[in-house]
Amino acid sequence: EVQLVESGGGLVQPGGSLRLSCAATGFAFSNSWMTWFRQPPGKGLDRVANIKHDGSEKYYLDSVKGRFTVSRDNTMNSLYLQLNSLRAEDTALYYCARGLTAAAFDIWGQGTMVTVSS
Amino acid sequence: QSALTQPPSASGSPGQSVTISCTGTSGDVGGYNYVSWYQQHPGKAPRLMIYEVSKRPSGVPNRFSGSKSGDTASLTVSGLQTEDEADYYCASYAGNNFDVFGTGTKVTVL
Numbered sequence: 001e002v003q004l005v006e007s008g009g010g011l012v013q014p015g016g017s018l019r020l021s022c023a024a025t026g027f028a029f030s031n032s033w034m035t036w037f038r039q040p041p042g043k044g045l046d047r048v049a050n051i052k053h054d055g056s057e058k059y060y061l062d063s064v065k066g067r068f069t070v071s072r073d074n075t076m077n078s079l080y081l082q083l084n085s086l087r088a089e090d091t092a093l094y095y096c097a098r099g100l101t102a103a104a105f106d107i108w109g110q111g112t113m114v115t116v117s118s
Numbered sequence: 119q120s121a122l123t124q125p126p127s128a129s130g131s132p133g134q135s136v137t138i139s140c141t142g143t144s145g146d147v148g149g150y151n152y153v154s155w156y157q158q159h160p161g162k163a164p165r166l167m168i169y170e171v172s173k174r175p176s177g178v179p180n181r182f183s184g185s186k187s188g189d190t191a192s193l194t195v196s197g198l199q200t201e202d203e204a205d206y207y208c209a210s211y212a213g214n215n216f217d218v219f220g221t222g223t224k225v226t227v228l
Contacts, residue, residue, distance in 0.1 A: 044121065044207060044219055044220070044221055044222045045156075045164065045207055045209075045219045046219065047216075047217050047219070050215070057215075059215045059216070095163055095164075100166070100169060100175075101152065101169060101170060102150065102152035102211035102217070103152045103153065103154045103169075103209045103210055103211040103217040104152070104154045104166060104169035104170065104209075105154075105164075105166060106166045106169075106175055108163040108164055108165070109163065110163055111163060
């Protein structure tokens with residue numbers, strides 16, 4: 001079954017850290033660009049970070065540069081997002097997705113919620 | 119980079135058609151044939167409905183169609199069904215490995 005499953009979300013205090021994981025099954029993960037999105041409650045989607053199939057290129061939303069780091073382990077078919085120096089405005093449902101072509105993402109996980117609050 | 123502009127809501131009766139617009143600039147929608155549309159039901163992940171302006175992934179009904187003219191892209195849902203009631207988001211490539219998303223449109227089936 002083609003599937004992405006995120007984990008690692010939770011409640012964290014401002015300034016804290018979390019590591020999100022995304023496990024892929026059923027498709028050629030090692031050949032795929034992968035992307036992290038987030039969606040604050042009741043709001044739209046933002047592309048947070050993406051990573052080339054071999055990890056050689058990474059791109060970030062301006063507001064997370066220097067705080068978030070995307071990585072992958074193709075031997076484990078897994079994608080990661082390290083979130084540091086978290087702020088209240090980072091509160092959102094975080095999704096991982098596979099890139100099909102530019103601006104097109106055809107496989108999505110169910111999301112993992114990150115809440116930043118004291 | 120500003121979000122693409124979509125109408126907040128659209129509606130139609132079962133069997134009718136509804137068209138949603140997505141307005142950007144020459145730096146995104148108008149400059150690339152990489153416009154996509156996503157359907158999102160409450161509490162669910164987005165689903166890709168259209169990519170590269172007018173292509174449908176396998177499994178997407180042909181009631182869904184996409185087009186583009188200048189800086190504005192459109193999604194048309196023909197023969198509306200109750201299950202089409204959802205939020206719809208457009209997205210466009212904007213150069214330099216950057217994608218911009220729309221503000222979202224809530225489609226209501228009356």
